[in-house]
Amino acid sequence: MSEVKTQFKHVSYLWDEDQAAKLAGDEVALLVYRSNLLGADLRLTNYGGGNTSCKALAKDPLTGNEVEVMWVKGSGGDLGTMKRSGLAALYVDRLRALKNIYRGIEHEDEMVGLFNHCIYDLASKAPSIDTPLHGFLPFKHIDHLHPDAAIAIAAAKDGKKITEELFGGTIGWVGWQKPGFDLGLQLKQCLDENPGIRGIMLGSHGLFTWGDTAYESYINTLEVIERCADYIEQHTGKDKAVFGGQKIESLAKEQRAAQAASLAPILRGFCSSERKMLGHFTDDDRVLEFINSNDLDRLAPLGTSCPDHFLRTKISPLVLNLVPGEDLSDVKAIKAKLQPLFEDYRKMYKEYYETCKHPNSPAIRDANPVVILYPGVGMFTFSKDKQTARVAAEFYINAINVMRGSEAISEYTSLPRQEAFNIEYWLLEEAKLQRMPKPKALSGRVALVTGSAGGIGKAIAKKFVEEGACVILNDINEERLQGAVEEFRGLYGKDAVAATLLNVTDNQSIVAALDATALAFGGVDIVVNNAGISISKAIEDHSIEEWDKLYDILVKGQFLVSKAAAAVLRKQDIGGDIINIVSKNSVVAGPNNAGYGSAKAAQAHLTRLLAAELGKDKIRVNTVNPDAVIANSNIWAGGWAEGRAKAYGITVEELPAYYAKRTLLNEIILPEDIADACYAFVGGLLNKSTGNILNVDGGVAMAFVR
CATH class of the missing domain: 3.40.50.720 (NAD(P)-binding Rossmann-like Domain)
Known part of the structure; x- marks a missing residue:
């Protein structure tokens, strides 16, 4: 094994050689181990985000012959907690043969059903939409992650140029494309046109990196993300204003908690106009830096870029028109002040739906905001259950990190509204939602x-x-x-x-x-x-x-x-x-x-x-x-x-x-x-x-x- 860097500043090196040695010879076990390490560091990818894979020889249960099989994170799940049962296993040759019947991007969703004809292990997890992104690349081990540092470059106006200069041409670039069969073909084309690259940046989306072994893929991933983070840090020094500089000051910690506790039930009432929602509050320093800044009003309406962020945080947050420390004791007056904000948000969301919908789009969903920002105090998130509300907050912090980095090195760009809609109301996402278990009687309470x-x-x-x-x-x-x-x-x-x-x-x-x-x-x-x-x-x-x-x-x-x-x-x-x-x-x-x-x-x-x-x-x-x-x-x-x-x-x-x-x-x-x-x-x-x-x-x- 060549000598590699194991000291990192912006990511965590967690590989344990003794633990990995116990798994030697079992590529799938090493894939699970690597995935858990990557998922344990939220700077590398967020909860439920990203996917990993490995390709190895296995015995065909019907012929007894050795065949190449790809194990890849299945639909749903989380890298940090994934077990072997969370993987999908597919015949590589069958998956690649699907190219022969692919009818073009207008029909790419139909390919998901055809993944079932490629399944090697019938007891494995259902394949995800990202399966072809791994299958069409030749590497034995592949990581697809959503690190804030990389997405900050991918979402920057000059992202492609920055990527080329920063990595000297060793990282390829594929512009924004909704995940699916076509994106897998584009990744393979990028590799064919740039032989020898160590990874590919996906515009507005994330990062693909790889290696011949689980360890080489792990190190390659860390090194690429570390370089991205170093580059951003160089452009966000102490003497450089972040988000256009501070506009207002935060309340003291105890005052923030008191304001949030007093306001949260009122916000919950507004957000529960269609169904009962559960809330989460955070006054994380990264949130405060953003919501107290001069650029809040410009950046917040843009929304997020990475589809993983967007799916959980909605098209954009709602920014409250309350001043820090405002007297909240007159509930009737506060409700009267906030009512127009929620009405405007719901109207905006309905117009977004009507403007972007397709003839076969699912019905409009809850028009209330998920993310609510209170300058000087913190961020509230509301969703159907506590975990989803908490994760939405984590994802919006990821989005803040992305905006911070993009603005430091260039100019932040979000997903166009139509592209965002195509992700949010994707028929495959709708099918996934329909398969979810029916809520229990006290869900949301x-x-x-x-x-x-x-x-x-x-x-x-x-x-x-x-x-x-x-x-x-x-x-x-x-x-x-x-x-x-x-x-x-x-x-x-x-x-x-x-x-x-x-x-x-x-x-x-x-x-x-x-x-x-x-x-x-x-x-x-x-x-x-x-x-x-x-x-x-x-x-x-x-x-x-x-x-x-x-x-x-x-x-x-x-x-x-x-x-x-x-x-x-x-x-x-x-x-x-x-x-x-x-x-x-x-x-x-x-x-x-x-x-x-x-x-x-x-x-x-x-x-x-x-x-x-x-x-x-x-x-x-x-x-x-x-x-x-x-x-x-x-x-x-x-x-x-x-x-x-x-x-x-x-x-x-x-x-x-x-x-x-x-x-x-x-x-x-x-x-x-x-x-x-x-x-x-x-x-x-x-x-x-x-x-x-x-x-x-x-x-x-x-x-x-x-």
Whole structure:
């Protein structure tokens, strides 16, 4: 192996010779290894972007003869996490033979279906649109990436000239062309006309590099991107103004967070005019540099260049007409100020669709913006789920990097509107969207369940996540909360859950928790007042302090959380749900229960009062009445079990059986049963129900409310 450079400034060299040695002889394993390394560095390619391949000999299962097979990243997936199962495997000779029946660029989409006739491994992933780009090139290992540094050159007005001068003719150039069969032919033509080149720059798009081995391809890729990044850095020194220089100053970090938390639910409401959207906020330094600059108004409307960026960020962002630090307390006034902006954006998007559509184009999609820029504060992104919103933010930061580099070395150029439309409303992309799984019942919804680090609260949170919601876990106990967060992230991934400490008796803590929810997900849709304690004592043994504690946590806590939540729900103006976990003790009188039972009765009536008040805002307020939920419940700590056992003249160990036997169904009630009841209220079938009580107690006749 020739001596190569392994020290880089702008990219990460991650190759481990010992690890690679274990994979020697297995070219596909080395391809997966290389792909994971490339995908681990977002400076090389973004999430889900780019593709890699290798060609090697394999035994034909029908003839037993050795044939050349290409393994290439399949449709969808992400290089950083890709496994062998994420690859498509195709016969190279069959793929190249498709050139013989290719009818021209007007018909190139039909070639995708023909890839199926070239598949070697019938269990492999479906081939992507980029398959011919790899298949028509002769190299054993190929990387196609979307590095910001390379796209900055590819999207520059003088990109072709810069590429020729920077690499001395060793990097070819193919002008913008939508990915597909024709682009694969153009890559091969570029190579034929420029033998000996080490890669090809795709105008406005990305980079192709290669090598005879997995390692040579990896090093070649790093070296080319490093040179691009070095070149851009030379043109963006400290003495050179970026984006035309700074126009405004950012607010301080804490002020930015406060402004974003206050504004996010309002923006979410606007963006959810067609379907509920989830949000993401970032005040990354690269974002602030762009949105605070003199060139923001010129560059933002241009949109992005790389199709991977564009598909996730839409035609252009919406720039808010708010000043940093503006008073956002008058929600009605802020909405009135923003309403025309959203109307103009929707009008612009509809005109873009009508101007560019083809006779067979899919129907127009949601006309609301994905990316929203607030100068001095940061960037909001909204999409169908948290991951897509977060990734949209990452892609727009990539686009900012591209604009920054292009402007430094030349002049940034975006995709023409028609070309952008052809990508966004590509029939093949539409087919991919149609194949996606149907959204779950709670997709696009955000839930805050108080006391969700254990017991009933955790069961409710799990149920909601499993049905598609994002949840913000909370508890007054930091250690218990951290354990729940780790469990949820392990089960459901990082995008499904956020966390905050919450004391329901402290209004400041509640407001901070809802702010954290707004920053994490854009707002809230479902609030479950679940946090509670239980004290069972005869009245002569019941202290005033215990009485106050019960009413502070159960009644005052429910009131304060509901009040703060209602303010956020009204900001969004898209309705919502408040569910109060009360108890059968709210209607059943029993011994040794004066404090707890009366507090539960107050909770139950507060449900009815709030249902009456919030109905005009399409906010439903309902009650779930559990009884005797013993398993994994914190309610049985602190002497409650002993108190109830004493009241019934039995031992603590006999309580579960005692409670089950007194029910009509003779059933033990579990936290999951309460979670199912909560889901019944919010899952879509009871959207016209409010002020109701749902008993989950196995059937306690004394607790019947009607």
